[in-house]
Amino acid sequence: MEFSTRIIHEDNIKDGSGAVMSPIILSTTFERGQDGISYPGGFFYSRYDNPNRHSLEQKLAKMENGAGCVSFASGLAAATVVFQSLKTGDHIVLPDDTYFSIRTILDTMFSGFGLSYTLVDMTDLDALRKAIQPNTKLVWTETPSNPLIKVTDLAAVAAIAKEHNCFTVTDNTWATPYYTKPIEFGIDIVLHSTTKYLGGHSDILGGALIFGENNQRYEFIKACQKLGGAVPSPYDCWLLCRSLTTFVARMPIHSNNAMQLAAYLEAHPKIDRVLYPGLTSHPQHEVAARQMTNGFGGMLSILVKGDRATALQLADKLQLFTHATSLGGVESLIEHRKSIEGDLSPTPDNLLRISAGIEDVKDLINDFEQALLSI
Structure with missing residues (x-):
């Protein structure tokens, strides 16, 4: 089977x-x-x-x-x-x-x-x-x-x-x-x-x-x-x-949503960099394409143009994305990792980690569009 x-x-x-x-x-x-x-x-x-x-x-x-x-x-x-x-x-x-x-x-x-x-x-x-x-x-x-x-x-x-x-x-x-x-x-x-x-x-x-x-x-x-x-x-x-039992039904939506969201954010002037293995700009894209089948996953990170305060402000302005820890649920989450990991963390202050859920991707992109306009 x-x-x-x-x-x-x-x-x-x-x-x-x-x-x-x-x-x-x-x-x-x-x-x-x-x-x-x-x-x-x-x-x-x-x-x-x-x-x-x-x-x-x-x-x-x-x-x-x-x-x-x-x-x-x-x-x-x-x-x-x-x-x-x-x-x-x-x-x-x-x-x-x-x-x-x-x-x-x-x-x-x-x-x-x-x-x-x-x-x-x-x-x-x-x-x-x-x-x-x-x-x-x-x-x-x-x-x-x-x-x-x-x-x-x-x-x-x-x-x-x-x-x-x-x-x-x-x-x-x-x-x-x-x-x-x-x-x-x-x-x-x-x-x-x-x-x-x-x-x-x-x-x-x-x-x-x-x-x-x-x-x-x-x-x-x-x-x-x-x-x-x-x-x-x-x-x-x-x-x-x-x-x-719903694993195979959920995973393609996570991946497709993350891919479209990554492409949108990579082109946005207020985003310095998008880290997602499905983008050709990713340093290990070729390795990912060889090693990952059926898509590139539902996780991405973004580096906001600005500092820690700017990143936290963006996370706060989002309405569909919940600012919370963890990942992999049907709902979309965003998290400022440095504030969780502490001063010894190598994570940049302007990094936000995104777990793309299985909502309609148009709504996820619209949420980022309105939030980015306000920072």
Whole structure:
């Protein structure tokens, strides 16, 4: 079956009632068999596994063409477990504009664990090679990046990492498996904040790791999920599976709206620069065109002509775009990232990050037109 058909029809829960939609199994515990040892239903305690979580993980693994999936209560919980799989003295290579909370996790939660990291421009492959040290174990990628919209050549990065016996993680939250499947380019682990496009309605918190193969690291992280307990609730898993049924319908609209909005803003005299991989002006447009299928995603960033105050004023004047954090919902959002990330952030003061929703694009452009007239 094709991608969209499989999401809707495969790995659903059948409970014998004839229900068309999968039920929510809220029970935290499950009955043993007559022998007092086995669990005929395959489940015994909801922290270890649950029918709704099992269904979700099966779906997500197939969407990324992976061998297995481990889901978590948030995207950062998923990222944290990856770092827990490292050992004292290990070194990590991170993108220089990685999602700022990744650096915060390493600087705070892991400050006493002997991990170190180097920031590098992942679009510069020579810089990546120079950043790898004898104790480097992990190369972390994020494409497109948040919020500077850099596009990483995943196949090239994966090849360099393998030369140095490093494993790779790609945060695929923005591209999603609709546009990019990193495992197909040699990436070992794919990370998702399922809060974003996979959830798609700004009402679910979750995260997931999808593995190219079920190896020792997969087993360790699966054990961390069970023992650490940072698992998504059955209801959140059910809600996310519900959202996945419209995933293929939503994603083209996000991408088409972002493309048209980017083209409009690039031509506007009050906008200094538009960062969107679908524009030929984007520095990695050729990489994006080779690596992203079905479109270039729903995320773009703009650099407003002016300073921080001008950017904040523009965000405030918009009426359809809500000035709020997060992304990937059906509604359009805009955010001044520097004020969220703080003084250590490399994000420019005049940058606004835009999550294009699935409203009519004419209304989105008209909203920007009226807002730009007032600044």
